Amino acid sequence: MKILVTVKRVVDYNVKIRVAADGTGVDLANVKMAMNPFDEISVEEALRLKEAGKASEVVVVSVGPAKAEETLRTALAMGADRAILVETDEPVEPLAVAKIVRGVALEEAPGLIIVGKQAIDDDSNQTGQMLSALLGWSQGTFASKVEIGTDKAIVTREVDGGLQTIELKLPAVVTTDLRLNEPRYASLPNIMKAKKKPLDKRSPDDFGVDIKARLKLIKTEEPEGRKAGVKVKTVEELVSNLKAAGVI
Structure with missing residues (x-):
């Protein structure tokens, strides 16, 4: 089985946003830019499944500027093929x-797609669900x-009331939460090997996708x-203050 993993280049989570x-x-x-933390977890999970003999190949895909190649090379250094x-x-x-990603999936025919549940820049938490619906x-x-x-x-899913376990028919889309695993660090030898691993460059037009923005950003504060x-x-004073503030 082939596993397709999506990764996104975002501002490093240690950086204070301005x-x-x-x-x-x-x-x-x-x-400083880095791989979205939830996507690191996605890559790690795919690699663990491959190491357990559940997958034969891990393919990572990113949509973004040319500099996103650095993010993909990080995933390759972790062990993606x-x-x-x-x-x-x-x-x-x-x-x-x-x-x-649907277009990529139709070409690659993976048995499983793993997506970070959200990106820490826009926090949309939508891509995985939309991808599942489109496929x-x-x-x-x-x-x-x-x-x-x-x-x-x-x-096993994390929900408001605790944990929920569901059974999915493959192929399927899975989005990752923080407690799924602890991502590995790429070793220096693997970083060097990643430079020679295949990286295919495409464009949205190759998949017939119009990327024109549908949303308009009014202001950021x-x-x-x-x-x-x-x-x-x-x-008593605390309760009085809370009542005055309309909290209780």
């Missing part, structure tokens, strides 16, 4: 990404455990700073 002076978005000048970069300098919304495949979202059988997958707290001397 809003551009004109309010049109985030200032990306001289900002091949990479596909669908190159575009335009911002791409989740639906367009899902349509492009007509079953889906298991927010996975904290994945087990692969002959023609089915058992996925910094969040308001937290106001100082107030100390109270008694429980």
